[in-house]
Amino acid sequence: MNGSTIIPIAVLVIIFGTVTTIVASYFKLQRHRADAAALAEYRKLAEQISVQQETVSAQLAELGDRVKAVEKLLHSVG
Template sequence: MTGAVIAITIVLILVGGITTSVVAYFRLQRHRADAVVVAEYHRLAEEAAANQAVVQEQLARLGARVKAVESLLRSVD
């Protein structure tokens, strides 16, 4: 009886260790996939910020041109 209990205990420990290893492996794979997605998100966010800066610069130039046209129109009156 004692031998059977020891054998069952050893088998349960081995199965528990294997199960834990498999779960840890798949969690690691999921974490790696999430890291790739987050890195892509950060790249897109940086790109959007750079594009926003370009648009703001273009709007500033356009505003200056509109002011010049307004002053020209006022001078004609």
């Protein structure tokens, strides 16, 4: 091969490498966006669960107080 055929081949290799890099970067960006959306949904669910857990905790504390009141009443009667 002489110098006149090497230059077009080198240019094509460089263009192919550039296009490949751009396509790979695009798909990596799309995957990152999907991961970010999933993480946002998980954060939202975690906040909802936290609120629900606090509600259940408050209800359990109230039930514990009621049970103590019933036990006190039973001890005073018995």
